[in-house]
Amino acid sequence: MAALRGPRALLWRWWPNPLRRRSDRIEAWTMLAVALSALLAGTLGGLWATRSVELNLARERDEWRPVIGVLAERAPGTASGSEQVWAEVRWPAADGPAHRGQTRVDPGSAAGTPVTVWTDLQGRMVTRPATEAQASLRAGLIGVLVGTTAALVPLAGGRLLSERLQRRRLDQWDTEWERVGPQWRWKTG
Structure with missing residues (x-):
């Protein structure tokens, strides 16, 4: 007898078979529902x-809009450095007082150097928006x-249910074996 291989092996629980248990059918339909719900979710x-x-x-x-601000103080570092440094910037606000914040600028930039900062509708500094x-x-x-x-949520739930059904089948198998096993003793030995 050839072993089950390929897609037919996955569908064995739906085949008419006298050895197929009720729990096999329940598990087959449950796993189908789990797969569909995982796909949908x-x-x-x-x-x-x-x-x-x-x-x-x-x-x-x-x-978010770009606003031109000015450096409030000289930026630390020397102009020969390639990495930008943090420095304090002031920019005008629509509601009156100027805002202040920290942004990255070229090292050694003089106070009063114009710097572009991005602001939200309230005038608070934000990062440059994503393209x-x-x-x-x-x-x-x-x-x-x-x-x-x-x-993964329905798949995890399906896995837990499958393990519970497996434990139940094994318990049923033990119970059945305890009932049938003694009848075979006279044939062995």
Whole structure:
């Protein structure tokens, strides 16, 4: 007799077979439901997260504006350094008083040097918004992560249920063997 191989081996629980137990049918339908719910949860969760991140980053691109500020003090370091350093910057605000904050500038820049800072609608300093390409990449990666996580929840539940059904089958097997086993003693020995 040839061993079961290929796709047929995956579907054995649905075949008519006198040895197939009720728990085999329950497990087959449960695992099908788990696979479909994992696919659905992963897809919907990933698409929802991707869309949400894309909308958030598009809103940031629309609302955040560059403002020209000035260095409040000379930037530390020498002009020969290639890495930027932190320095205090002032920029005008629409509501009156000037805002202050820290940003990265070229080392050794003189006080009063113009510096571009990005601000939100309230005039608070923010980072430069993500470009459309950066936003698409970020949204896609977050969508994959959220979708994978959402799909793992039903898969973990299905795994726990499968293990419980397996334990139950083994207990039933032990009970059945205790009932049938003594009948075979006279044939052995």
